[in-house]
Amino acid sequence: MNRRQFLSGGLALSIGGAGPSLAEDGIPVADMHVHLFFPGVIPGRNTPLVPLRRTMEAGGLKLLGWSLVGDLPWIRSASGRLRQSGVPDGEAALDWLKIELARVKAHLEAQDLKVALTPADIDRAIAGEPHVVLSVEGASFLDGHPENLQAAYDMGVRHVQFVHYVRNDLGDIQTEKPEHGGLTASGRETVAACNSLGILIDLAHATGKVVEDVLSVSKAPVVWSHSALATGRTPDWTRPMPFARHLGVDHAKAIADKGGVIGLWGLRSDAGPGPEGYARKLAQMAGVLGDAHVGIGTDSGALASPAVTAGADMRRVVQHLLGQGLPRESVEKIAMGNYARVLKAALTPAV
Numbered sequence: 001m002n003r004r005q006f007l008s009g010g011l012a013l014s015i016g017g018a019g020p021s022l023a024e025d026g027i028p029v030a031d032m033h034v035h036l037f038f039p040g041v042i043p044g045r046n047t048p049l050v051p052l053r054r055t056m057e058a059g060g061l062k063l064l065g066w067s068l069v070g071d072l073p074w075i076r077s078a079s080g081r082l083r084q085s086g087v088p089d090g091e092a093a094l095d096w097l098k099i100e101l102a103r104v105k106a107h108l109e110a111q112d113l114k115v116a117l118t119p120a121d122i123d124r125a126i127a128g129e130p131h132v133v134l135s136v137e138g139a140s141f142l143d144g145h146p147e148n149l150q151a152a153y154d155m156g157v158r159h160v161q162f163v164h165y166v167r168n169d170l171g172d173i174q175t176e177k178p179e180h181g182g183l184t185a186s187g188r189e190t191v192a193a194c195n196s197l198g199i200l201i202d203l204a205h206a207t208g209k210v211v212e213d214v215l216s217v218s219k220a221p222v223v224w225s226h227s228a229l230a231t232g233r234t235p236d237w238t239r240p241m242p243f244a245r246h247l248g249v250d251h252a253k254a255i256a257d258k259g260g261v262i263g264l265w266g267l268r269s270d271a272g273p274g275p276e277g278y279a280r281k282l283a284q285m286a287g288v289l290g291d292a293h294v295g296i297g298t299d300s301g302a303l304a305s306p307a308v309t310a311g312a313d314m315r316r317v318v319q320h321l322l323g324q325g326l327p328r329e330s331v332e333k334i335a336m337g338n339y340a341r342v343l344k345a346a347l348t349p350a351v
């Protein structure tokens with residue numbers, strides 16, 4: 001038994017030391033969907049932010065989508081579900097985004113981490129220099145104000161998830177009764193604007209109909225950054241969590257057919273108890289969708305007792321993917337290559 005086989009057996013992973021490192025297998029990781037909340041932003045959570053460089057180094061992360069929750073001030077938690085608690089005006093939501101972006105950028109500067117703004121920056125990340133993609137989950141800042149997309153772009157945002165838990169005028173969300181019948185005219189305009197500016201579109205939290213509508217008009221590949229493939233009934237808003245948040249296999253295949261990527265979140269009930277289960281689930285998804293269309297989107301920071309988080313667990317996930325017999329090239333694509341590929345395509349403005 002060589003060292004790698006020994007490590008992938010899991011025994012060495014759970015005892016002592018820092019665990020496997022990037023130097024060991026040389027396979028970098030990208031996480032499409034990570035939350036870091038500043039103290040006081042979430043009621044009752046006043047713990048200081050864990051410095052991001054340390055997390056990225058522990059996981060061998062070279063690319064990380066830092067997801068700012070664009071509708072956070074208008075969400076409440078009610079009987080195990082997140083629900084809308086107010087109606088943001090697009091301008092108020094843009095103000096909120098500005099506050100978040102300012103402190104995120106200050107942290108990145110203090111950590112000496114670069115923001116990914118161009119396809120060349122993604123190449124630099126691939127070459128080994130860590131970069132952070134500024135991402136927004138829930139585009140309330142565009143509600144009634146499509147022109148705010150340019151403002152967000154100018155502030156460095158390059159990855160926009162159209163919907164989250166608060167309704168907006170772009171399209172329907174998975175967790176509430178549909179009201180738009182899919183993507184709206186404003187949503188269509190936003191797709192075109194993202195394509196021409198060079199912003200990656202994220203469809204997580206959107207209904208299947210929105211997925212179909214966006215795919216029919218987008219000139220660039222898209223991602224579904226975080227959740228898991230549905231195994232039973234097609235997900236809809238009447239289903240309990242987390243089933244309402246799953247992605248139907250047909251819609252996942254449609255995203256893949258257009259060159260996109262589907263990310264697996266770290267939710268225990270979907271990904272299993274730890275890195276080994278998470279790796280097994282990723283490999284299963286690759287079996288269904290192809291190894292070019294699956295990625296990591298842990299949702300770190302937002303999940304209670306997750307199976308994995310964006311730090312050192314990611315090294316174990318890579319080791320387990322290799323240990324499960326996936327070819328190295330497939331592991332490289334799933335671990336980072338796929339998110340990097342769609343980002344490069346989406347960040348290139350479409351004419």
Ligand SMILES: [Zn+2]
Pocket residue numbers: 137204205226
């Ligand atoms: Zn989410």
